[in-house]
Amino acid sequence: MPDEVAILRSLGFAVFTPRVLPRGLEGRSTAIEQDPDDAALDLPPETRAVLEAFPFYERRWTPTLTSILNEHFEAVVTAFYPECFSSAIQHFQGRVIARCFGREGTANYRHWTSAWGLPDLEDHIEQAGERYIFGQAYPFLAEVEPPLNARHAFTLPLVRPGWVDARRDSWNGAGGFVLLNIPLIGASPYYQPIYEGAKATFAGVPHRIFGHQPRPVADPSVIASPPDDELLNLFASCSAFAYTSSEPRHLHYPPVEALVIGAPVLYLRGSLLDRLVPGLPGGCADLAEMRAKAEALVGGNTTLAAEIRAAAPALLAPFAPEAARAAWANLLGVRS
Structure with missing residues (x-):
């Protein structure tokens, strides 16, 4: 707004x-x-x-x-x-x-x-x-x-959200974790399976999940409603932002915010981000490929990170x- x-x-x-x-x-x-x-x-x-x-x-x-x-x-x-x-x-x-x-x-x-x-x-x-x-x-x-x-x-x-512009291109990737946005865990029949799928996909890979949680979530990786400064720090320090939604006609704001910060953003082929600008290196054929790329980024693959980040301006252009x-x-x- x-x-x-x-x-x-x-x-x-x-x-x-x-x-x-x-x-x-x-x-x-x-x-x-x-x-x-x-x-x-x-x-x-x-x-x-x-x-x-x-x-x-x-x-x-x-x-x-x-x-x-x-x-x-x-x-x-x-x-x-x-x-x-x-x-x-x-x-x-x-x-x-x-x-x-x-x-x-x-x-x-x-x-x-x-x-x-x-x-x-x-x-x-x-x-x-x-x-x-x-x-x-x-x-x-x-x-x-x-x-x-x-x-x-x-x-x-x-x-694109102007509130993140003050930290534009501040990504450092020093945290060694994958960041995801999943709200309403345990409170929504839409988001609960997304959460369960993400936990299965990234099992064994360091990850953190943020989002509004009206109920307590018994998962130490979940950060409920972090303040703006903390969220910006998460974007800046994550090895990658993983957006697991396959929706072809809907998009949440966090992957766009992560792009502004400069984080490597991973998303699924056929989802709305991919439909807007097809064929970029952050796109993944499935969750298995997303995990593989996320593991490489957490492991310090600077070449892959640079390739994905170089495509960010094209992905941000529609916004x-x-x-x-x-x-x-x-x-x-x-x-x-």
Whole structure:
């Protein structure tokens, strides 16, 4: 959010971001702006108070909120949450940009909107016409979507995380371990088998696993929710970052953060990273090859590390701020 909102502001837009996070997602991919630039909105104090108090992710828009948004805003960027998505589609008169970052396997976003059981929602999407934008972070998301989303698809690239730039290219690899990111161990039917597979793959290879863990994990290799400085140190000191996800249309942030730091990043062929830039040396045909490369890197294979790291600029190019800014400017009709 910080990087994307900054891009919108750099294009000349005043931006309001919600102040009330959805319950139950603490410690995950949620954030509140610490120093929001609300002065640029030029709104009466009572109007701003309504916006700041409203739980956008958990309540349907009220008539008062609807009136405020239609009077003062040109576009709404919405997540795929039932309340905010359906409210924007049904009540907002400007452009509605449904921001999406990919789902697991062959699942698509229509599966979600259909499961909500909201009558006439698809009719409202149809009626929105060109005002509705399926704002995919990668060009592959629409390939599994029905025409209702696919024909409105517009690629708004995920921008690399600016918070790690202060430690850009600080990798030293002195730690002698493989780093992985696996959240919600023991708490998620999606991540539990990923954890078990990673433990089997890297058995006997020094490794550390970080991520948000709502439950204690009886594994000394797991580091639950490390502070930012500690996480940056892990990226810098690991021998390799191993990203074991095979998802073709979804990507977590940590491999991109690791690339910025300069760590050798290993990932699977056919996964989203490989689809974005195929054929690079960090790609692995399977987990066995990933283990073999990880063992070599932990063992001090500087030639392999140099080959993988040399490809990092190509792998980071799709996440360049310039690419994201140009896409947003194109969508919103702004000369960038």
